[in-house]
Amino acid sequence: MSDPATPLNGAHYAGYVTIAEAAPRGMITLRGDLGDKGFAKVVKAVTGLALPGQREFAAKGDFAVAWMSPDELLVLCTYDRANAVVADLTAQLGDLHSLAVNVSDARALIEITGDDAREVLAKLAPVDLSPGAFGPGQIRRSRLAQVPAAFWMTDTGFQLVCFRSVADYVFEALSTVAQPGSRVGALV
Amino acid sequence: MLILRCPYCGVSGEETEFHAGGEAHLKRFGPGSSDAEFEAYLFQRENPKGVHFERWRHVNGCGKWFHAARCTATLEVFGTYPAQSTEPPADLRKAISAKRPGWKWREFS
Structure with missing residues (x-):
């Protein structure tokens, strides 16, 4: 069997958190x-x-x-x-x-890892991502910038799923808000 | 900005996570109805200053339709309830009466 062609071809971005496509x-x-x-x-x-x-x-x-x-x-x-x-x-x-x-x-699976993963996600989703409001064992379907997405917590950050057709948009949006020097530091 | 609570997934989200679906509790008049009834069903809508009932959809979440009661003047949301309701639930109407005494919306008060 041939290898699956993932939506982002294993894309990876290292900002003040790491955005990477997860394994299939x-x-x-x-x-x-x-x-x-x-x-x-x-x-x-x-x-x-x-x-x-x-x-x-x-x-x-x-x-x-x-x-x-x-x-x-x-x-x-x-x-x-x-x-x-x-x-x-x-x-x-x-x-x-x-x-x-x-x-x-039909879906893309993206990982956000790093200490400030909560903050990076909170920049795009209208969701209270403070530790008291959202934690491991929960899933939230919401809006990520302009498209729907769902995310949950892992040991090292977040995993999120979005539609394959908007995978590139989501990856670019996350990469943009994770640029070095753009840390807000309000959400710990 | 409205803060709505989806009655299906329990999420309290802001309005960009939802999508408005127009006036609630419309009775459909289709084939066999009079022209006046059909026109009213199609075009005539409430336009209140104050208590209003609307349909909303949790479009970026669970995808379900539900009903919401809100104030058009202050954007206060009185409550939400499942789409399977044919009229606003009694406890919600009571809660609205406590905040807006004497309110009236179509046949409900």
Whole structure:
């Protein structure tokens, strides 16, 4: 199998934080009734993770599950296994009204690492990113400059997903606000 | 700047994260209705100074539609409630009455 062509071709920018495209990751949109016990059971069986609560993000091993809306989850897995995971989910969900789709190549995954990652993201998103308001284990879908994006925290900063078609715009916007000498220092 | 709370994902966000969808609680008049009814459905809108009910969509978030009650004069948001409601919930109407005694909007007060 040929290597996946990522939206940003592994772009990297070192400002006062580092903006870099993440390694290819399997991303699956899973829609269904999150209140249904059978649905939660299948998610647990396939990913090993319990159904996340409102705006929660959970990761374990190769898998991560994020709450996107009252009827939508984002399931992350390894890039190579995405189609197998979709098939597994679809088979196990059976007749339950639901939909699993591999969207790995429809999204861009970007990493923001550094002590001031919160500040760089806060320059573009209308979100309270102070440590008391947003922390690990949470996901936030919002606006990043002019386009929609979703982000969550990692050990070293943030990961964010946006649509592939706007990946370059998002990367450039983040790089611009991360330029050396542009640190505000208001958000610690 | 309006600060709206999405009733589906619980996010309190500023208005650029949302998109306005016009007046709330319209009754659709389609085929079989009179010309006057259809015209009213299509064109006639409230334009109040004060309490107003609108539809909004959390376009940069969960993507869901919901209803919002706000004041057009002060931009105060009284509350939001799910799109599946056919009329403003009683507790929200009570809360508005406490702040704007005697308010009236279409058949609601």
